[in-house]
Amino acid sequence: MAKPDLIAIDWGTTRLRAWLVGEDGAIVDTNAADDGIMHVAPGGFPETLRRHVGAWMAAFPAAPVVMAGMVGSRNGWVEAPYVPCPTDVAGLASTLARVDIGNGRTASIVPGLSYRDPSGSPDVVRGEETKLAGCGLSDGTVVMPGTHCKWARLEAGRIAGFTTFMTGEIFGALKDHTILGRLAEEPADDAGFARGLAAARRPGGLTHQLFSTRSSVLLGDMTGREVLPFLSGLLIATEVDNGLALCSPDAEIVVVAEGHYAAAYAAALLDRGRAHRILAPDTVFVAGLRAIAAAAARHA
Amino acid sequence: MAKPDLIAIDWGTTRLRAWLVGEDGAIVDTNAADDGIMHVAPGGFPETLRRHVGAWMAAFPAAPVVMAGMVGSRNGWVEAPYVPCPTDVAGLASTLARVDIGNGRTASIVPGLSYRDPSGSPDVVRGEETKLAGCGLSDGTVVMPGTHCKWARLEAGRIAGFTTFMTGEIFGALKDHTILGRLAEEPADDAGFARGLAAARRPGGLTHQLFSTRSSVLLGDMTGREVLPFLSGLLIATEVDNGLALCSPDAEIVVVAEGHYAAAYAAALLDRGRAHRILAPDTVFVAGLRAIAAAAARHA
Secondary structure, X not given: OOOEEEEEEEEXXXXXXXXXXXXXXXEEEEEEEOOXXXXXXXXXXXXXXXXXXXXXXXXXXXXOEEEEOHHHOOOOOOOOOEEEOOEXXXXXXXXXXXXXXXOOOEEEEOOEEEEEOOOOOEEEEOOHHHHHHHOOOOOEEEEEOOOOEEEEEEEOOEEEEEEEEXXXXXXXXXXXXXXXXXXXXXXXXXXXXXXXXXXXXXXXXXXXXXXXXXXXXXXXXXXXXXXXXXHHHHHXXXXXXXXXXXXXXXXXXXXXXXXXXXHHHHHHHHHOOOOOEEEOHHHHHHHHHHHHHHHHHHHO | OOOEEEEEEEEOOOOEEEEEEEOOOOEEEEEEEOOOHHHOOOOOHHHHHHHHHHHHHXXXXXXXXXXXXXXXXXXXXXXXXXXXXXXXXXXXXXXXXXXEOOOOOEEEEXXXXXXXXXXXXXXXXXXXXXXXXXXXXXXEEEEEOOOOEEEEEEEOOEEEEEEEEOHHHHHHHHHHHOHHHHOOOOOOOOHHHHHHHHHOOOOOOHHHHHHHHHHHHHOOOOOHHHHHHHHHHHHHHHHHHHHHHOOOOOOOEEEEOOHHHHHHHHHHHHHOOOOOEEEOHHHHHHHHHHHHHHHHHHHO
8 A cells, every 4th residue: 555645635614534545645534524614613623633643643643644635724723815817737736725733833825816807707616626636637627616606717837817606506596595596396396397409599688587597487388397407407408508609619627526517517418419528526625635736836 | 535446455465455446547545454365264365355355345336346366276265267378457357366255246366478489388377477467568568576586578568478587486596595694694785686686697507606606706806795685686687687588689678576676676687788667566557457457347
């Protein structure tokens, strides 16, 4: 077994996940818990970290501890900066935030990214910069679905810019807090998803097509079981159409997702005639922290 | 004083409002209460109606009682049909639903409208058909802001079609149930509204520009006090841009609104270079019921 030389941590709003990584990149051990930053009391970050990875830290005192995600946000352990795009792995590695974890040891927190598009509209990410560092793509577009889906453009090994779409959170708000969600019936009928993909091409824009859900059910065009898949397809296709408009027509497309997200974005991209590769989020996250840690070691 | 010859009722989800109308169209008396259809027990519609307009009915036994709004929906007194577009005042008047209100008297409920656009996407309205009948426009576009904003196209005195935008309900869901609402601070700074109008023109589409609210606050570009006016401006301008794309470039535009809605839509339309007239909702509603009642009397 390769000797462990990295303790990698994805510390988000609701979850903490940790990987003990060998010098060849293999995963030696893993750990996960519902100890996201929203569950950590003020001043409680060092103790929470030790509870989850203290044994690894003791066993491998030379292994760097590198964290990414909302742990570096204003509500996290310490606010790590946003590095402006364009930047690259070296740019991230030279801007790591440091926190004291006892016994003269420090842990690093990867900074987020900021970007201002040509129209002046700003954007931010935190956590996805690490996936970008680990996806092994030099040129192309990386799609990272989630509550706030990120589309990043890579050019000659650099992160040129990115665009966030609130697809996941808007779906949740529509489902739980509007008249549309009240039309929905279980179990879901996936035929609604393809209908949603088609609806995104129709005139009137998103806020009209959303209402067409209600009109369709009232007029007997759609069943309640199709409603949630329809909303999902409509929102994802709207995002995909807007995202594709921002990248070159022949850009290679990589989707970092698994399970339901991977299937839904793959279907939407194929519906729009776009081939793509799908990479597993955990794999690219650990590879990204590894690349950033290696660049930081060279930089030090 | 002109002799009253119409009892006009706007019976919506949350409110019941009634007007006693003179033969010259003047308002003789009014009445309003929180007795919308969601507050009426099963079978309770006749009694609720009598409580509010029973005195008028007794005093003017020949005056027709005409209602419009959600009272004609599936959850109302009786389900009035949707009349397909294109149609006109005569089409509405010939499709009135009738309900027994005692003593051999009936009341009428105005039907809603349905429409299927050239792409096949369906739409429905209930209540706004009455405003369209009362706005005195033969050709042009009528904008009726609200929870579900309606844009209707009139051609040669007929209602050719319409498009619903969920602007108001989506604003509420974003404000009360997403991360964007949690960024908002009081008192509101109206400078955010003009910034929202501008943001709707930027690349990436609505679900990206919504997230730019958060990025702007995190990067110090926007204050919390600008957040809600920004969201309002962004959503209304998105609707106005999509609505204008569906009507001819020289269409006369009439906005049926008052107060905050009237000011917001006027600002958005002027920002897009479109002159318009603003009409008061109650005035056009009563005029519409009067026109429909007159057409029904000719029809009978």
